[in-house]
Amino acid sequence: MTERADATGWRGRSLAGVVAPVADPQTYRNVLYLFLAFPLGLGYYFLLVFGLVLGVALAVVVVGLLVLLGVVVGSRFLASFERSLANRLLGTEIADPDDVDRDASGVVETAKAYLRAGSTWGGLGFVALKFPVGVLSFVLLVSLLGTAIELLLLPVYPGGAFNVEVAGWVVARSFETTTERLLAVPAGAVLGVVAVNVLNAFADANASIASSLLGSNADACE
Template sequence: MNNLLTGLKNILGVGLKPGSYLNILYLLLAFPLGIFYFVYLITGFSIGLGLLYIFIGLPFLLLTMFSWRLFARFEGLQARWLLKENVEHDSPARWSEASGFWNWITSRLSSKYTWKGLVYLLLKAPLGVVSFIVTITLASVSGVLIIAPFIYKFVDYELPWGAISTMPQALSLTAFGLVLGLLSLHIFNGLAAVFRWLSRNLLNSGQRLAVAE
């Protein structure tokens, strides 16, 4: 009995949890950020690789690498603030501690955090697009159904079984919208859990890769 009550509480109480709405904010931000990361990285790699033959490309590639490390750190902070996932970023040696420029560079190149962060940023674009479409679609449909009693006289609600023209019919749409809204919140939380898992596994600092001295 207690398990049943707990299950019902988890299902019906999702709308009262602040974390559900933080998850929605995260999912909405994932789309523009993911597109920005993808365009920035592809542009940086294209310019860097295209200009390698005149040695100007290397600075572009290094700048791109340092940029994506900063982006990965920002994503880790987002995961902390919005997803409540404890992400620890990498802290390689500072220039003053690295005994020279080359060691300073290799400390970053040899960090798993650098390359896992790159994978995360590249995954952010397609996942962000999917999350944005799902979030906007479900939230819009749920919202329109919930406010049906207030706008059914001004908006044509054409359903397969007929048009909505009375208050009882509009209230039935509201009830359906509330159910869909609760289901949508669980879907949003599930999508956020995917990002939480990726953050935990790709944005947490790890052991360095072996680099020949």
């Protein structure tokens, strides 16, 4: 993974260093990656659950085993997409895995080669993790960035631009007068700065996970 231009880590940083991520284009690529995480994770979750349930239900016949094999091997295509997404949006440089025996011939030997490759199981693990990571991404985006934007826009949209609600608290309803809405703007600005730093840190964690599970240095399964 390359050195990334985001500003994460609070200790020993100046105020300018804390605010800098707001103007950093990498921040908004990080936010886009996190924004996409929930719908992608949800889609992966349904594909995996459907495939695994169907495969187990039909495991008594050959078809079920083929379905399970299809889920495992098919996850490599999802992992490849995720690898490209991380490289493009998170600034990683994850190489395509090279641990599959390319000399394998025939359907059975090719299937065995994929099942022996550590990258197959690393990719499957990443795809399975995408749903909980996506849920956490959504929570952070709404509770931090969504609330910050709502506060910033209250003078223009008194009823709330997005009707953001966090743990039962409807943001717009807490600022009823013009004065309160104007005071909400600096509060939103401060929260916005906090939000981009937290989201950058979480994006860094995602980049580390992607590099660990989607990289080419996965150990081959014994």
